[in-house]
Amino acid sequence: MTAAGVASELERMHPASFGWALWCCGHRREEAEEVLQSAYLKVFEGTARFGGESSLRTWFFAVIRRTAAEQRRRRWVREQLLERWFVAPPEISAEPGPEAAASASESSRTLLEALKGLSPRQREVLHLVFYQEMTIEEAARVLEIRLGTARTHFERGKRQLRQRLAGGGTGLEGQR
Numbered sequence: 001m002t003a004a005g006v007a008s009e010l011e012r013m014h015p016a017s018f019g020w021a022l023w024c025c026g027h028r029r030e031e032a033e034e035v036l037q038s039a040y041l042k043v044f045e046g047t048a049r050f051g052g053e054s055s056l057r058t059w060f061f062a063v064i065r066r067t068a069a070e071q072r073r074r075r076w077v078r079e080q081l082l083e084r085w086f087v088a089p090p091e092i093s094a095e096p097g098p099e100a101a102a103s104a105s106e107s108s109r110t111l112l113e114a115l116k117g118l119s120p121r122q123r124e125v126l127h128l129v130f131y132q133e134m135t136i137e138e139a140a141r142v143l144e145i146r147l148g149t150a151r152t153h154f155e156r157g158k159r160q161l162r163q164r165l166a167g168g169g170t171g172l173e174g175q176r
Contacts, residue, residue: 023124
């Protein structure tokens, strides 16, 4: 695929890419924007190269995931250093963003609570399959895990989510 073709395809995928970046960043909009910009820079500067082993979307989502992990590590180190020097953390804006408005409904809160009860890997697999409309195989490539492992996380996550939602979203139903 040519550089122009990659750029065109990345532009077309931007909304889905931003959604995945939001997920990888714990729904922190500013961090997701920074992660996505860094991922684009990696692609256009050539530090991340598409080899064609998978789809462009699967490959780019893996780039976003790794970039978000790097960002988390940098933030953790920065917070540790700031804590050492007793610097107050920056104030969080009181103005709710669109994500906060969307999660305000009762059903959204119930779903988010049920999702919090799943393992991080189960949440990632379910997000990629249901929200990003990937196959389990593509999700496995993004997460850099074996296909069988992804299938296991997918099935267990669905089962636990179904149990939690059937029980009113308390998160206590269906646990071993």
